[in-house]
Amino acid sequence: MIIGLIIGLESLGIPLPGEIALVSSALLAAKGIVSPWGVAGCAIAGAIIGDSIGYAIGHKGGRPLFEKLGRRFPKHFGPDHLATAERAFHRWGMWAVFFGRFIALLRIFAGPLAGTLRMPYWKFLIANVLGGVVWAGGTTLLVYQVGKVAEEYLKGASYIGLGAAAVFGVGSALVLKWRAKKSRAAHPEQSGGKSGEPLAETLTD
Template identity: 75%
Template sequence: MHIDAWIESVPPGAVYGLVALIIGLESLGIPLPGELALVAAGMVASKGTVNPVLVALCATAGAIIGDSIGYAIGRKGGKPLFEKLGRKFPRHFGPDHLATAERSFHRWGMWAVFFGRFIALLRIFAGPLAGALRMPYWKFLIANVLGGVIWAGGTTMAVYYIGKAVEQYLQSFSYIALALAAVGGLASGLVIKRRAAKARAEHPEAAPDPERVTAGE
């Protein structure tokens, strides 16, 4: 089962914890579809099943905490940790991916953590790589919190409002379609009636004689 279908199938109260767990694990460095989880949770919230603000808060908390744990793991394990992960999981932690992430960190510094939130490749590297490169924690924390709030919280609320707008549009569209159908039916009835009257006026001999009909002729 895909994560989006999984989130939609769990009890409403479990959505908060599930979203926080998925986002937290991805931020920790485990490749998971965090964006898909945020979109699914936002859509569930737009249906009124869960509170969008609580979903956004849980997602933000998961992002910040997960990234912080990843930072601690990276600081302790250093770059040899990534070399081991690259051998075991070359698809996600291969040398090319690591080199790309390192270049981003050397170029942008702490802002690589912030912008990494919006890029799937950097998102799983941000915390552990910041720790391995010995980035000062206070710099990491600022970028981590800002990125977590804007990415996790912002995405959830954006999807929620988009879902509500689409729902209202579709609802309004259904009413408009119903009204147009009613007007169209009325108009077509009037047109047919007018054409019938015009046809009787132009060809009176074709119209039945009421007296002859009554007399049974």
């Protein structure tokens, strides 16, 4: 239940370490402390439900919501981050929701931004469900199997898993931040808060 809550809140738009929590829970399952099916089920449910709530919040709050969050939490919701996420939606459409599940920064933007840009809910739901199942279920299965096969070498697995997940999460966030700054320099007109207008038309087609 706790893993589902953490991932759900992260998917809703709150910057929490969902990936680290998922890896840690899967390692505990490999040691027989918790059920792998329970971990996968709760993680999948949390991802899908959290993203859906985030979509509803974004649909109702719109761009002013992101502008307000950007002022209060510039490290997570600043103009650079928003511009990068918007370009991902412009490039991939509904599949930005799917691929966003695997990228730390997009994971907290996918649901709210899809709602803000008025992506049709049925498109969002398909990508949301597929992304939640593949990311949460796949990660749980992979870490669980690795933990079972190499259990004798993983007595400190929880720390190794936490470290690996942290490095991956921080690394992906830094890469996206760097790309956001580069893109902002190349497209200064998109940092003024109007870049989402033509994109909204694209997503609602």
